[in-house]
Amino acid sequence: MTDAMDFLRAGAAALQRGDRAGAERRIVRALALVPGHGECWNILGVLAVSAGDPAGGEARFRRASACVPENPVYARSQAECLKRQGRADQAAALLAGAVRRGVLSPDLACDLGDLRLGARDGAAAVALYRLALALAPGHARSLNNLAEALGKAERLDAAADASPGWRCCAAQPPPGGAAGAALLAAWRQDEARGALRRAVALDPSTAEHWANLGFAGLGRHAVALAEVAFDRALRLSPGMDTARAGRGTLRMLTGRLRDGAADYEARLSLPTFQPSRTYSRPMWDGRVEPGRTLLIHADRGHGDAIQFIRYAPLLRARGMRVAFLGPEGLLDLFRASELVDDLSGLDGPPPAHDLQIPIMSLIHRMGTDLDSVPAAVPYLRAPDAAARRWADRLAGLPGLKAGLVWHGSVAFPYHRQRSPGFEAVRPLTGVPDVTAILLQVAHGHSDLERLRPLGPVLDLGSELRDFADIAAAIQALDIVISPCTAVAHLAGALGKSVAVLLDQGAEWRWMFGRTDSPWYPTARLYRQSVFGDWSEPVDRLRRDLAAMTAT
Known part of the structure; x- marks a missing residue:
C-alpha cells in the first residue's frame, strides 16, 4: 500500500505541475497495485476531462464512485461529464440517486438544483437549494441560484x-x-x-x-x-x-x-x-456550407427571435437551407415573410437539419460588428389577408394613429424594471390629433380597468391573436410606442417608426447612451435619466408626437 500511495502522491504532484502524461503514468502504476483506489480513478477522470474527453472522464468517475460510493465529489464529477455530453437528464438522475442514498453535500444538492432549474422545474430547484443551505447556511452559489429560481x-x-x-x-x-x-x-x-x-x-x-x-x-x-x-x-x-x-x-x-x-x-x-430540448446535430461553427440545412432554434423571448431571424435570408442567399424552430405565435408571420425554408413550433419535432444553433448565437457566428449589423428593413411582413383586414379596420380613424404598449412579458424578472405600466404612459393618450391604438395584450391590459385613457383610443388587446395579427395592425399605423418588448422589435423589423421607452439599465441590444438603434433604422429611443422615473422620457415623447401632428 505504501508504494501505491507514493505513486498516487507523485501523480497528484505531477498533475499540479501540469505534467498530464507524468501524472497518468504514475496513477496507472498505483492502480496496478490497488485497483479499487477511488482517488486514482478520480485523477484519471480529471485528466480525461482536461484533455477534452468527457465520455472518458465519466467512465473513470463512475469507477471512482463504485470504489467509494459515499464520496459526493465523484458523483458530481460524473454528472458534470454527462451534462457536457448533452445528457442532462441522466446527470440529474445520477445526482438524485445519490441524494436518495444519503450521498450528499451542499455542492451536490446545488448541482442537482441547477439541473432542475435548467429543466424548468423551479419548485424542485428551490427545494434543492434550500436543502443545500440547510447543510451549509452560507453556501454562496445556492443563495444566488435560489434567488434566481x-x-x-x-x-x-x-x-x-x-x-x-x-x-x-x-x-x-x-x-x-x-x-x-x-x-x-x-x-x-x-x-x-x-x-x-x-x-x-x-x-x-x-x-x-x-x-x-x-x-x-x-x-x-x-x-x-x-x-x-x-x-x-x-x-x-x-x-x-x-x-x-x-x-x-x-x-x-x-x-x-x-x-x-x-x-x-x-x-x-x-x-x-x-435549451428546452437537446439536439443531436452539431452546433454550427459559422462556416457557410451550401446545400446543408441549419436549424435556428428560439425557445426564449419572442423579441430575440424577431431581432435575429434577420440572419436567415443572408444565409439562404449564400446557399444554405434554413429551418426555424420557435414559438407558435411567430410561425404565420415568419412564413408570410418567406424568411426560412421550413419551420415548426416548439411543441412539435424540429424540421430535418444537418446543423443547429440557438438564435442568439448568430450574432457571434456571423461575425457581426457595429459597422456590419444587417440593418435592412423591413425584413418581416404580415400575411396579405391579415394586412388587408386590419388596414380596412383602421383606415377611418382620425389623426395620427399611434400604437401603444406599456408592459412586457413577465417571463423574466426584468419586466418590473422595463415596463412603465399604463399610468406612466397615460399622458400619451391625450395628445391632440392623435388616436392611440392600444396593442397591449395579456399582462398589463388589466390596468385599463382602473385608469381611463385621456383621449380617443381603440383597444385591440382582446382581438390580436398572434404576431401575424399584431404585425398587420402595425403596418396600418403611423408610429408604434413601446418599452423593450417584442412589439418594439416587431415594429422595427417591419420598418415602421417606433418610439422605444427605455429604463436606465436597458438591455445591451439598445446600446449605451444612444437615441438611435443600429439594428432598427426607424427607431428612436427615449431613455430614463433617473432610474424608475418615466415622466421625463414620456414628456419628451409627448412633445415629439405633438410636433408630428403639426407637420
Missing part, C-alpha cells in the same frame, strides 16, 4: 430575503456578498451595489462577489464599474462562465459587438440558458 417564480421579495438573517436596519447594512446576490436577483441593483462593494472590500479574492458587482453596475449602465468588476472576476476565476457572459453583455452594450458576442457564448453553460 424564486425570481423566475415571481417571488422577488422572497428572492431578496433568501439569505437568512440579511435583513438589517439601514444603519447596519448586511455584510458579505450573499445579500448582494439576493438583492441583485430581485432587481434591487442600487442596494445590491452597496452590499457588493462592501463584500469586495472585505474579501477581494472571491470572484463571485466581483461578478455580482459587475451585474449590479450593468443594471444601471455604470459601465466603468461593471468592466472593472467583470475583469477582476475573470482574473480570479478564468473559467467563470457567469462573469464571461456578463462581460459579453457589457461589451455589446458599449458597441464592441464582435468581442462581446464571443464572450456571451459562455451563457450556454448556465442553467438559465439551457
Whole structure:
C-alpha cells in the first residue's frame, strides 16, 4: 500500500505541475497495485476531462464512485461529464440517486438544483437549494441560484430575503456578498451595489462577489464599474462562465459587438440558458456550407427571435437551407415573410437539419460588428389577408394613429424594471390629433380597468391573436410606442417608426447612451435619466408626437 500511495502522491504532484502524461503514468502504476483506489480513478477522470474527453472522464468517475460510493465529489464529477455530453437528464438522475442514498453535500444538492432549474422545474430547484443551505447556511452559489429560481417564480421579495438573517436596519447594512446576490436577483441593483462593494472590500479574492458587482453596475449602465468588476472576476476565476457572459453583455452594450458576442457564448453553460430540448446535430461553427440545412432554434423571448431571424435570408442567399424552430405565435408571420425554408413550433419535432444553433448565437457566428449589423428593413411582413383586414379596420380613424404598449412579458424578472405600466404612459393618450391604438395584450391590459385613457383610443388587446395579427395592425399605423418588448422589435423589423421607452439599465441590444438603434433604422429611443422615473422620457415623447401632428 505504501508504494501505491507514493505513486498516487507523485501523480497528484505531477498533475499540479501540469505534467498530464507524468501524472497518468504514475496513477496507472498505483492502480496496478490497488485497483479499487477511488482517488486514482478520480485523477484519471480529471485528466480525461482536461484533455477534452468527457465520455472518458465519466467512465473513470463512475469507477471512482463504485470504489467509494459515499464520496459526493465523484458523483458530481460524473454528472458534470454527462451534462457536457448533452445528457442532462441522466446527470440529474445520477445526482438524485445519490441524494436518495444519503450521498450528499451542499455542492451536490446545488448541482442537482441547477439541473432542475435548467429543466424548468423551479419548485424542485428551490427545494434543492434550500436543502443545500440547510447543510451549509452560507453556501454562496445556492443563495444566488435560489434567488434566481424564486425570481423566475415571481417571488422577488422572497428572492431578496433568501439569505437568512440579511435583513438589517439601514444603519447596519448586511455584510458579505450573499445579500448582494439576493438583492441583485430581485432587481434591487442600487442596494445590491452597496452590499457588493462592501463584500469586495472585505474579501477581494472571491470572484463571485466581483461578478455580482459587475451585474449590479450593468443594471444601471455604470459601465466603468461593471468592466472593472467583470475583469477582476475573470482574473480570479478564468473559467467563470457567469462573469464571461456578463462581460459579453457589457461589451455589446458599449458597441464592441464582435468581442462581446464571443464572450456571451459562455451563457450556454448556465442553467438559465439551457435549451428546452437537446439536439443531436452539431452546433454550427459559422462556416457557410451550401446545400446543408441549419436549424435556428428560439425557445426564449419572442423579441430575440424577431431581432435575429434577420440572419436567415443572408444565409439562404449564400446557399444554405434554413429551418426555424420557435414559438407558435411567430410561425404565420415568419412564413408570410418567406424568411426560412421550413419551420415548426416548439411543441412539435424540429424540421430535418444537418446543423443547429440557438438564435442568439448568430450574432457571434456571423461575425457581426457595429459597422456590419444587417440593418435592412423591413425584413418581416404580415400575411396579405391579415394586412388587408386590419388596414380596412383602421383606415377611418382620425389623426395620427399611434400604437401603444406599456408592459412586457413577465417571463423574466426584468419586466418590473422595463415596463412603465399604463399610468406612466397615460399622458400619451391625450395628445391632440392623435388616436392611440392600444396593442397591449395579456399582462398589463388589466390596468385599463382602473385608469381611463385621456383621449380617443381603440383597444385591440382582446382581438390580436398572434404576431401575424399584431404585425398587420402595425403596418396600418403611423408610429408604434413601446418599452423593450417584442412589439418594439416587431415594429422595427417591419420598418415602421417606433418610439422605444427605455429604463436606465436597458438591455445591451439598445446600446449605451444612444437615441438611435443600429439594428432598427426607424427607431428612436427615449431613455430614463433617473432610474424608475418615466415622466421625463414620456414628456419628451409627448412633445415629439405633438410636433408630428403639426407637420
